[in-house]
Amino acid sequence: MVVTRFAPSPTGYLHIGGLRTALFNWLWAKKNNGKFRLRIEDTDLSRNKQEAVDAILKAFNWVGMKWDDEVVFQSERFDVYKKYIDELLEKGFAYKCYLTKEELEKIREAKMKGEEPPIDIRKYRDFKGELDKPYVIRFKAPLEGKICFEDGVKGEQCVDAKEIEDFVIARSDGTPTYNFVVVIDDHEMGMTDIIRGDDHLRNTFKQLLVYKAFGWDVPKFYHVPMIHNEKGAKMSKRDGAVDVMEYKREGYLPEALLNFLVRLGWSHGDQEIFSIEEMINLFDPKDINKAPSRFNKEKLDWLNSHYIKNSPNERLEKLLRDDFGVDIINHDRKEILIDELKERVKTLKEMAEEIEKILTPPQEYDEKAVKKFLKDEVLSNLREFLVFLNDKDPKLPPEWHDVMDEFLKLKGIKPKFLMPPLRIAMVGDTKGIDLAALLSVLGKEEVKKRISSLLAKFEVF
RNA sequence: GUCCCCAUCGUCUAGUGGUCUAGGAUACCGCCCUUUCACGGCGGCGACACGGGUUCGAAUCCCGUUGGGGACGCCA
Numbered sequence: 001m002v003v004t005r006f007a008p009s010p011t012g013y014l015h016i017g018g019l020r021t022a023l024f025n026w027l028w029a030k031k032n033n034g035k036f037r038l039r040i041e042d043t044d045l046s047r048n049k050q051e052a053v054d055a056i057l058k059a060f061n062w063v064g065m066k067w068d069d070e071v072v073f074q075s076e077r078f079d080v081y082k083k084y085i086d087e088l089l090e091k092g093f094a095y096k097c098y099l100t101k102e103e104l105e106k107i108r109e110a111k112m113k114g115e116e117p118p119i120d121i122r123k124y125r126d127f128k129g130e131l132d133k134p135y136v137i138r139f140k141a142p143l144e145g146k147i148c149f150e151d152g153v154k155g156e157q158c159v160d161a162k163e164i165e166d167f168v169i170a171r172s173d174g175t176p177t178y179n180f181v182v183v184i185d186d187h188e189m190g191m192t193d194i195i196r197g198d199d200h201l202r203n204t205f206k207q208l209l210v211y212k213a214f215g216w217d218v219p220k221f222y223h224v225p226m227i228h229n230e231k232g233a234k235m236s237k238r239d240g241a242v243d244v245m246e247y248k249r250e251g252y253l254p255e256a257l258l259n260f261l262v263r264l265g266w267s268h269g270d271q272e273i274f275s276i277e278e279m280i281n282l283f284d285p286k287d288i289n290k291a292p293s294r295f296n297k298e299k300l301d302w303l304n305s306h307y308i309k310n311s312p313n314e315r316l317e318k319l320l321r322d323d324f325g326v327d328i329i330n331h332d333r334k335e336i337l338i339d340e341l342k343e344r345v346k347t348l349k350e351m352a353e354e355i356e357k358i359l360t361p362p363q364e365y366d367e368k369a370v371k372k373f374l375k376d377e378v379l380s381n382l383r384e385f386l387v388f389l390n391d392k393d394p395k396l397p398p399e400w401h402d403v404m405d406e407f408l409k410l411k412g413i414k415p416k417f418l419m420p421p422l423r424i425a426m427v428g429d430t431k432g433i434d435l436a437a438l439l440s441v442l443g444k445e446e447v448k449k450r451i452s453s454l455l456a457k458f459e460v461f
Numbered sequence: 462g463u464c465c466c467c468a469u470c471g472u473c474u475a476g477u478g479g480u481c482u483a484g485g486a487u488a489c490c491g492c493c494c495u496u497u498c499a500c501g502g503c504g505g506c507g508a509c510a511c512g513g514g515u516u517c518g519a520a521u522c523c524c525g526u527u528g529g530g531g532a533c534g535c536c537a
Contacts, residue, residue, distance in 0.1 A: 007537090009536075043537085104535075108533085108534065136535050154466070170535085172535060177534090177536085201532075232530080234530080234531080263473065265473090267473085269474095270475060270486075290466080290467060291467050291468060292529085293474090298472075298487055298488050299488085369497095420497065423496080429497090429498090430498075431497060431498040
């Protein structure tokens with residue numbers, strides 16, 4: 001059985017790049033009728049935050065990716081790790097290192113500058129005694145040879161053993177570190193396939209050594225290139241929306257986000273639109289690209305508008321109410337309103353704004369529009385239309401259309417002397433949904449009110 | 462600095478030696494539809510980073526250059 005996982009560290013929110021990695025893992029598990037598991041990597045107690053965990057789980061809920069079994073928290077498994085660390089210590093695969101933080105800092109600085117470190121990081125590798133000083137536990141990495149593995153995306157990956165240092169597996173406070181616990185958990189959780197960002201490629205070699213030390217089977221690795229920002233560099237908070245939930249707040253549908261993300265670094269011929277079912281059926285990590293890709297908001301917008309168009313009105317109404325505080329559930333003409341709007345907006349947020357704009361009487365009138373369309377004779381048209389409306393009772397858009405037509409014929413005037421001004425009276429400018437639909441949504445009384453308001457402001461007696 | 466990864470339209474990508482005068486999508490531009498703005502329809506602009514090989518033949522294979530990215534923690 002295929003078992004995959006997503007293993008975020010709780011740092012505040014679910015990152016958009018993390019979501020794509022999670023999606024790939026989830027799809028692959030689903031496709032193979034396997035399991036997709038969640039593990040919170042919170043070994044660094046100083047950074048552990050409960051709200052962060054909640055935020056991540058919430059994001060998963062929003063996009064509808066369900067994980068199997070219970071969520072594993074590494075912070076609750078320290079005794080397990082301790083056992084394995086002791087085992088490595090006993091078998092001579094690991095050792096206590098008494099180097100101080102200051103000494104380590106010097107080594108690190110030298111490495112970054114490309115200089116020879118002043119102190120050998122393996123100083124205590126063969127030290128037999130015990131010192132009454134704080135220590136970390138390091139893994140004894142091989143001194144020579146090559147370490148290799150077959151990456152499912154990038155092919156065979158090798159590194160010279162001397163490139164891999166004796167890495168820390170337990171801190172001086174006894175807590176275990178990432179490269180160690182990942183292996184323990186992936187093994188105990190039965191992981192068969194690991195799809196993760198290629199920023200982990202280097203770590204894989206260290207992890208391989210741990211697998212080997214325990215004699216465990218090594219899962220299949222797939223290292224997927226990162227998502228870059230629109231400038232081509234690693235995405236960071238500076239780039240705006242990196243928090244998945246930000247997309248919810250901005251009015252994106254989860255399936256649009258998922259569709260967008262699945263096509264970032266993965267493709268299936270020319271296909272652009274994928275339902276969740278199609279993604280599951282068609283996804284295969286062997287089709288993941290080797291090159292990093294850039295985040296591209298226009299494409300996301302396009303997908304989102306596609307999914308909005310294809311959403312049932314009822315769903316849209318609920319989202320509008322729950323997420324944007326625009327409640328039109330009881331509005332008589334809500335179907336017309338939603339039908340009109342869903343065809344033209346890119347986001348739910350935009351839709352909510354449009355609804356507000358329509359349902360709220362205009363506070364002001366667009367200057368340019370007024371100048372262009374509200375000539376004196378036009379105002380008298382509006383006044384006459386107001387009267388004309390008295391013994392009419394249009395309800396649906398076609399009826400409103402007929403009423404306007406009739407009026408135009410009766411007066412012998414062109415549409416532009418009635419329609420744009422009418423629209424200005426309704427919403428304050430000349431842009432928006434079909435006029436007949438707009439009038440229908442507002443209803444005759446409101447239409448009259450708004451015409452009167454406009455006349456009151458511009459009519460000169 | 463060291464090691465590693467990558468390289469097709471602005472962007473996401475198809476493409477695995479001949480069917481490529483390189484396909485799709487998005488963005489952009491134009492036309493049509495339309496009282497308006499959008500949507501939609503149609504059309505257009507637009508790329509194999511460069512230089513060497515290999516081959517009858519290269520976007521596809523090899524080498525180098527350039528460019529971009531990543532890793533180098535008692536973070537994950």
